[in-house]
Each structure stands twice: as structure tokens, then as C-alpha cells.
Amino acid sequence: MRLAFQAEGLVKRYGETTALAGIDLAAEQGTVLGVLGPNGAGKTTAVRILATLLRPDGGRARVGGLDVVKDAAKVRRLIGLTGQYASVDEDLTGLENLVLIGELLDLRRPQAKLRAKQLLADFDLTDAAGRQVKTYSGGMRRRLDLAASLVGRPDVIYLDEPTTGLDPAKRDDVWTIIRSLVADGVTVLLTTQYLEEADALADDITVIDHGKVIAHGTPGELKRIVGGQTILVRPLDPDRLPDVARVLEAVAGRESESPSRGVLTVPVDGDAAFTEVVRRLADERITVTELSLRLPSLDDAFFTLTGRHTEQEAAA
Amino acid sequence: MTPHPGSGRVHPNRTSGERDATQPHVRDQSQPFLSNATKGVKSGEAGLPFGLVRHSIALARRSLTKTLRQPEQLLDVTLQPLIFVLLFVYLLGGAVSGSTDAYLQFLLPAIMVQQVMFAGMATGVNMNSDIGKGVFDRFRSLPIARSAPLIGSVLGDFIRYVVAIASLLGFGAILGFGFAGGLLPTLAACLLTVVFAFSVSWLFVWVGMLVREPGTVQGIGFMVLFPFTFGTNMITPSNTLPGWLHTWVDINPIAHVMDMARALMLGTGAVTGPVVWTLATSAGFLAVFAPLAVRAYRRRT
Numbered sequence: 001m002r003l004a005f006q007a008e009g010l011v012k013r014y015g016e017t018t019a020l021a022g023i024d025l026a027a028e029q030g031t032v033l034g035v036l037g038p039n040g041a042g043k044t045t046a047v048r049i050l051a052t053l054l055r056p057d058g059g060r061a062r063v064g065g066l067d068v069v070k071d072a073a074k075v076r077r078l079i080g081l082t083g084q085y086a087s088v089d090e091d092l093t094g095l096e097n098l099v100l101i102g103e104l105l106d107l108r109r110p111q112a113k114l115r116a117k118q119l120l121a122d123f124d125l126t127d128a129a130g131r132q133v134k135t136y137s138g139g140m141r142r143r144l145d146l147a148a149s150l151v152g153r154p155d156v157i158y159l160d161e162p163t164t165g166l167d168p169a170k171r172d173d174v175w176t177i178i179r180s181l182v183a184d185g186v187t188v189l190l191t192t193q194y195l196e197e198a199d200a201l202a203d204d205i206t207v208i209d210h211g212k213v214i215a216h217g218t219p220g221e222l223k224r225i226v227g228g229q230t231i232l233v234r235p236l237d238p239d240r241l242p243d244v245a246r247v248l249e250a251v252a253g254r255e256s257e258s259p260s261r262g263v264l265t266v267p268v269d270g271d272a273a274f275t276e277v278v279r280r281l282a283d284e285r286i287t288v289t290e291l292s293l294r295l296p297s298l299d300d301a302f303f304t305l306t307g308r309h310t311e312q313e314a315a316a
Numbered sequence: 317m318t319p320h321p322g323s324g325r326v327h328p329n330r331t332s333g334e335r336d337a338t339q340p341h342v343r344d345q346s347q348p349f350l351s352n353a354t355k356g357v358k359s360g361e362a363g364l365p366f367g368l369v370r371h372s373i374a375l376a377r378r379s380l381t382k383t384l385r386q387p388e389q390l391l392d393v394t395l396q397p398l399i400f401v402l403l404f405v406y407l408l409g410g411a412v413s414g415s416t417d418a419y420l421q422f423l424l425p426a427i428m429v430q431q432v433m434f435a436g437m438a439t440g441v442n443m444n445s446d447i448g449k450g451v452f453d454r455f456r457s458l459p460i461a462r463s464a465p466l467i468g469s470v471l472g473d474f475i476r477y478v479v480a481i482a483s484l485l486g487f488g489a490i491l492g493f494g495f496a497g498g499l500l501p502t503l504a505a506c507l508l509t510v511v512f513a514f515s516v517s518w519l520f521v522w523v524g525m526l527v528r529e530p531g532t533v534q535g536i537g538f539m540v541l542f543p544f545t546f547g548t549n550m551i552t553p554s555n556t557l558p559g560w561l562h563t564w565v566d567i568n569p570i571a572h573v574m575d576m577a578r579a580l581m582l583g584t585g586a587v588t589g590p591v592v593w594t595l596a597t598s599a600g601f602l603a604v605f606a607p608l609a610v611r612a613y614r615r616r617t
Contacts, residue, residue, distance in 0.1 A: 104374060
């Protein structure tokens, strides 16, 4: 597989502060790399280097095989950037914003207008096209910002916390957009503080903290780092719960728990235990309405990796 | 990565089976959402020449649109010239020239130079607050020259010069300014003044790139503009000045620009010398401060 972008050993210092202490990031073409970490972990710094906005103090980064420092101008033809805050002009209308970017990307004015109108339609902003952006809602702004980063039909899109501050419905809209971009073959670097978001969108996740990579893998692999999986059983007949408990204890070698009424769970070490539980439940003719092998949440994984919970968990 | 050949994109042939099975990658296939967002002719293949000029003009249009949408931003260049003219003409007119009418002829061309320079200072102030906004990140991530956003903003502020001059000359005409030099020389004086202020505005843009707060740019701007614009023969003929100040006025480039404006608009005195001076100092300011401003912008993160 070809790598759409690749960063090796990126270092960035601001005076005494080390924002990045040598991180590696890479994504294959047409995939989503989730960069997960709490506030101040270095996510935005890494994105800014890959977007040619910052020069690294050490290491190197390439986009489409081109060096972000030496071939910055060429890299800029390949990328689209959507920052944490909407990087559009508040005083201009939605249409004017997109036309301006089209012109800066060397489209002739009529073409730029055509492209802008297309994108406004795609992002459901046609009715608001002639209004100044400062009258837009948060969700509309974010959509316009995404549209702005797509004017040049980029190969790689950096989305720096694209859903921060959006309500769940608006967030789902953005997720849908990201999925359709990937379906079109675009490579996405998505930074997020939301574990759920990385889990839902990313093919691979790099977890960073204090400017270092502390884990990398698929969402599934990361969850497995925590070690345990959990079997959950809900029998059709609640009277069979003691039998289920006996089966689970026999297989797992430890006592089961009942997190809610009519449900029993037990931690197990591997997938093999699941098959065994299924076989024994069948032998005992216990009918179940729910039976699952669950991985721990990404927050559990983060806790295991860093010894602390992510911010929104701590705040909850 | 190979460039995309015209229309159509290379789709990675990934099947859903290669995805992590735990992932809920659900997409409604019936909805060809954004199908035209990423397909088609890639931009930048239009092969249009003169990128810097086109980009700067597009950005100048942005700046102009913004200003016209907030006309109150032009209040300073509209009212300040009026206040200055009124104050000086009626406070000093009798004492310096014997009559307010005679003094108006003396003052107006020179104060036009000063007021247009103040308008240029505002470019640096505005850009300092503009550059902190997210849209400048977008500009930096686009394949355009680093200087284009700066040139665009400076060109867009051309409107401020025009308004300052129109306000000043219109009000001057009402008070009785004669335009003794004639229409064409007056236009030439306005044009040369704008050229000069445009060049000097790069100094303020540079300052605007170096400091954090717009207020600081304004503070530094006033500190520079007051001694340079008042330390001239703008409000009083230099032959009444003490020797050291007389020397200062002789070497102050702005005094020469004011001489140029007077010579052309009043039709008196030598023209060639002051015009050459004006063009030479304009070129000097542009050559020194435009590259400094672009470099400071590049370094600012």
C-alpha cells in the first residue's frame, strides 16, 4: 500500500516547552488515521507541520512522497486543512469565501463560482450562500470550513478536532461527510479528543500524550491492549440465571457479575472462552436473548496506557 | 503520488473485508454524497500565468469587500482630515499667513500627505488583528506566494487613501481651496502621495507582523508619524524654525513629499526635484520594508 503521508521522529520545541518529542505518524491512501490525545498532547502541532504551517525542529514529514519543508509549495496542492476554529472569513458570505479559495487555487472566476456552488449544495448551504458567515450557526460554519478545504480536491485532508463544540446531531453530519470523503478515496488525518469518534471513523489510531506516541494500532488492537475481554449473557428465562452463572464460572474460573438485572458478565482472557461458553449453554439448553464478547472502551485503553482518564471522563 | 490525470480519481481497491471488523463503517451507498466534491479536474492545472498578481488581486478584493461592508471602518479617514484642517486653519491661519484663506492654500496639500500616511498606518494595525484569525491559516496552507495575502491587504486599503483624499479635498474646496495648479497636476499630486503612502505602509505592515497587539502597532505608528509629519514645513514655513530643526526639515523625506504636493497643487515652486525625491524615497521604503514584512509574516506562527 502507498502511504499518503508519513512523519518520522517529528520534534517541535517552543522555547523550554517540547510540543513534540519525536512522533511517527503514517496513513495509507484512502484510510483515516485518528490521532487521539488529550488537550495539549501535541495533536495540533503535528497537523500544522504536516500542513506546512510549521517547520519541525527535528525529524521529517512527507505528503504524497514530497517533503513538507523542501517541497512545501507542491505539498500545498495536495492537502486540505480544517482547523479547530473555522478558518473562513466571517465578513464574507459563504459563496465569496469559497470563490476566493477557488481563485487562489488558480481556477478562473467562472469555474471558481461553479465549484463553490457545487460544494455549497453538497454541504446543504445553498440557502445561506449569500449570507455573511458571521450569521451562520456553529454547525453551518463547520460545514463551510470543510467545504473550503475541499475546493482544491485534495488527496489528503487534515481535520483538526472537526466536531469539538458541536452537538451530537451536527457531529453525526460531520461524521457522514468524513465517511463519504474516504469512500471517494481521500486520506484523512483526524485529530480528536473523543474516543468514540476515533473508534467510529479511524482505520488506525495513534495515541499521543505529552508529544510522544504512546500506542498505535487499529481500534480493535488498542482495545485488546487492555488485556481482558468480557462475556455478557442474558438468558431468555431469568430463572436460569444461576445456571448461567455456574457455566460462566466454570469456563472463566472466576465469579460472574451482574451489572444490571437479568444480565451476567465475566472477564475472560481470550476468544476461546467464548466458544466454550456457547457450547456449554447449548448443552444445558439455556436460551439466550443476548450473548456477546465485548472489548473494553477506548477510554479504558487510554487509562491503561497513561494511568489517567481522558478529560471528558474525568469531568463526567 | 502521481498527479491525477484530468478527471476521475484513483480509488484504492480496498474491500470491506480488509477493514477492522469491530468498526461500524456504515455508509448509505444509495446516497452519492459529495460525489462531485473530490472528483473532476484538479485545480492548479489551469496553467494560468501571473499567479502572484492574480492571487494578490483576489485577496485585495476580499479586503475591499470587508471594508465596504463595515463603512464605520472608514470613519477615521473621513473625519480626521476634517478635524485637522479645521483646527489648524482657524487656530494658526491668522498668525502664520495673515488670513485663514491664505493659510488654507498653504496647509492643504501638505496635510493631505500626512493624512494619507495615517491611513497607511491603519493598514498595519488592521493586518495585525486580521492575521490572528483562522482564515490566515487557510491562506498559508494554499499553494500561493507568501507575500500574496500581505500585498492583497495593502492593495485593498487603497480605498482608505481614496476616501481620505476625497474627504480632504472636498472639504478644502468648501472652505475655499483654489486648486491653483490645475486639475491634472492636482491629480498627479494625489497619485504620487498615494504611491508614497503605499510604500511607507509596508513599514507599518512589518511592525504589524512583529508585535502581538494592534494597539502596539498604533502606538509605534504614532511615535514614528508625529515627528516625521509634524517635523516638516506642513504647518509653518521652515524659515522661522531654529537651525537644527531647519536642518531636520531639509533631510526629512516627508517634507519633500509635501513640497511635491504644494508645487503641483498650487502651481508654485520647483516640481522636478520634489517629484524625483518622492519617487526615490517610495522605491527605497518599498525595497526595504516589503521584504522585511514578508519575512516577518513567514516567521510568525
